[in-house]
Amino acid sequence: MALQLYFAPGACSFVPHTMLEAAGATFEPVLVKLHKGEHLQPAYKALNPRGQVPLLVADGQPINQILAIVLYLDQLYPASGFLPTEAMARAQALQTLAWMNNTVHTTFAHIFLPHKFSDQKDVQAHLKQFNTQVYRELLAELQSLVEAAQLASRTWLSGASFGPLDAYALTLTRWGGMSGIDPTSFGALWAYVQLVAAVPAVARVIERERLQLNVYQPA
C-alpha cells in the first residue's frame, strides 16, 4: 500500500506521524509549511478541501480528520495495539481522543489562531487571554487522566502500548508551552511526556520534525 502523510512540524499531525512510525509502516512524510500557506494552495486543497493537516493518502484515497485517520491506522496495523479492542475500553479511549480533538485542541486554536474566530483585534486579544486560562485547566484535567492511568498501573493512555492518545497528550502539553504555560508546573504530566518522547518511534518523529519538547519562555 502506498501511504503519504502530509504533516507540519509540531502540529496535530504528530499523532498519525508517530503511529505510522510505531507500526513500522513504509510511508512518505510530506512536509506542509503552514506559515507559508501551503495548506491553502489549490493543489493541497484538491486533496483536503478543509485546508488542514494531517492528511493521509492511502493508495490515492485522501483521509482528513485525526479521528478518522487514527481509526484507519488502528485497523490497518492491528498488531500495534494502538487502541483497545474490548468494547468498553475502546469506547473510553475514543472518548478521551474525541475530547482531546474537539475540546483541548480547539481551545488552543483560539489562542494560536484567534483570527479564525473573530476579525476584531480586541476580541482576538481577549480570546487569547481567556482561552489560555481555560487551556491551563484542561492541562490539569489531562494530568488527572495520566495520574488515573498510573494508579491503575498503566503507563499509556491508549491501552497496553503507546498509542495516539499518548502522542496527542505530548502535543497538547507542548502547545501549553507555546501558550506561555510552563509544562514543568504539571509535574506528573511532564514526567509522562518525557516517557512518551523516549519511545523510539516517537523520538524518531521528534527528530524528523526537529521539535524541541519544552518551548516555554517566561514572559
Ligand SMILES: N[C@@H](CCC(=O)N[C@@H](CS)C(=O)NCC(=O)O)C(=O)O
Ligand atoms: N479537526 C481537525 C483539526 C486539524 C487542525 O486543526 N490542523 C491544524 C494543525 S494542528 C491546521 O492545519 N491548521 C492550519 C489552519 O487551520 O489554517 C482534525 O482533527 O484533523
